[in-house]
Amino acid sequence: MNLSLKHLQAFTALCGTLNFTRAARLCHLSQPAFSALIQGLEEGVGVQLFERSTRSVQLTPAGKDFEPQAHRLLGEMDAALEKLRGVSTQQSKHVCIALLPSLAAHWLPTVLEAFAHQQPHIKVTVKDVLNAPCCEAVLNGQADLGLASALSSHPELQSHAVANEHFFIACHAKHRWATCAEAIEPSALINEPFIQMAPSTSVRQAVDQWAAQHLEAPLNQLMEVEQLATVMGMVRAGFGVSLIPALSLEYFQDPN
Known part of the structure; x- marks a missing residue:
């Protein structure tokens, strides 16, 4: 059978509670859907994992053997997903800034030097362009933010004044x-x-x-x-x- 993450989560939830109602609640499922999931797991592996009665639910010997393996598989899955999220986060730590050439040449280098010490894992790329291309770069997604003259404001961009220039x-x-x-x-x-x-x-x-x-x-x-x-x-x-x-x-x- 194809053992899914839902099967493992349902199995460990029922192991921990030995109660279908509480286990279903933990898995955010209705009790019939949860029961069907456990039944599908048992049919798929060809072994009864739980003994059920009107008053109690108990693990079978096969269920007891499988419990630590199920927790191990879930742990490995969580670790793999966490690692994947970490890689994704590292890849997303990239900022592109578009700004006027005069700012890029004389103001930005000192700022970037300080920023690199504070946030060494964030890669910054720079587009030194004139006013109109600066706004266009932000509009079309080539830059995350832009520093330009207020005279270049655009209805689709949100802007904030950061300085007045003499x-x-x-x-x-x-x-x-x-x-x-x-x-x-x-x-x-x-x-x-x-x-x-x-x-x-x-x-x-x-x-x-x-x-x-x-x-x-x-x-x-x-x-x-x-x-x-x-x-x-x-x-x-x-x-x-x-x-x-x-x-x-x-x-x-x-x-x-």
Whole structure:
């Protein structure tokens, strides 16, 4: 016969209680279903395991011989399942995070280093992508979570604000603003050659939103680039100025 886990559980429950009603309750079965399970077990092995009367239930000699083996088989089954669950848990200890390149390059490494010491069994993979791909990665299940600009919110995603970011003017070291002690008025940017980022970037979206609120004329866009590193190179060469988020200041640690 095919000895099932239910057969073993029913047999050991009845061994422990010697009462069909209580054993059926332990196995979450009705008494008729439980009785049928025990009867099927006895018919399958071809041996009577219990002696039944109107007043009592007792193990037969064959039943007494089988009892320790049944407990051993159940123990081995539990151990095998526990090991399988452990393997599954280990395999599931993997997190993928999507985030902006500036965060991935300058903020995340220190955080990951600390996290690796606290949770050494969790593998973390990183997708350094722009705002829109960051949200798409979470939407399509390629990433478990994303860190992006609030301007990239999506109706199918749940988001929480974790930080507010300041923007800075980046200019050449010889530019008149480099040594300016007074506050620079927003309108002063209108006449400056401006190094702008691509519309798909979170920086561009934030700058456009700010300009719409504070400037009466459009920025004097000299060129449009994809990467903050390119913005840094153009500003360093003296082509123009730009507005950059605080988390990207590391790109601009240059004498010029």
